[in-house]
Amino acid sequence: MHEFSKIEIVRIDTPEHSKESHKEMLDHVENLVKKLELPYRILRLCGGDMSFTAALCFDFEVYSAAQERWLEVSSVSNFDAYQANRLKCRYRRTEDKKIELCHTLNGSALALPRILAAILENNQTPEGIRIPKVLVPYCGFDMIS
Numbered sequence: 001m002h003e004f005s006k007i008e009i010v011r012i013d014t015p016e017h018s019k020e021s022h023k024e025m026l027d028h029v030e031n032l033v034k035k036l037e038l039p040y041r042i043l044r045l046c047g048g049d050m051s052f053t054a055a056l057c058f059d060f061e062v063y064s065a066a067q068e069r070w071l072e073v074s075s076v077s078n079f080d081a082y083q084a085n086r087l088k089c090r091y092r093r094t095e096d097k098k099i100e101l102c103h104t105l106n107g108s109a110l111a112l113p114r115i116l117a118a119i120l121e122n123n124q125t126p127e128g129i130r131i132p133k134v135l136v137p138y139c140g141f142d143m144i145s
Contacts, residue, residue: 006074007109012089015081018103022056022078025107029060029074032110035134038118039063041070055080062114065121073114076107 009028013021033040045057057077061070081101084090089102123130128145136142
């Protein structure tokens with residue numbers, strides 16, 4: 001799938017805090033994938049694989065049993081001041097009242113169709129498809145038979 005629905009996570013932060021915010025966003029996405037009990041990996045992208053606007057980017061991939069390959073389900077980037085510069089998105093520092101550019105961060109929480117496919121593919125049992133524990137309260141059942 002090249003087009004998919006997803007939920008975006010966005011932060012605008014100070015330069016001093018943006019690295020910590022990026023880590024928090026990565027932890028958030030990793031927690032989602034873990035709760036869904038999916039096999040996953042996290043890749044730090046090299047400069048040639050990132051958007052030219054990003055300073056740092058990590059991709060989350062889940063394993064597709066049907067396609068026998070890893071598929072990207074999330075990408076979390078720190079753009080430092082690049083986007084803020086173009087937007088003229090600034091803030092005034094509290095301590096010295098100096099005006100500085102913000103840092104912008106962006107991530108896709110999860111690519112929903114790929115996540116659904118991964119849940120169906122990776123939870124097949126002889127009895128049917130097992131629903132991850134975290135989703136059972138929302139589904140009202142724990143198995144698709």
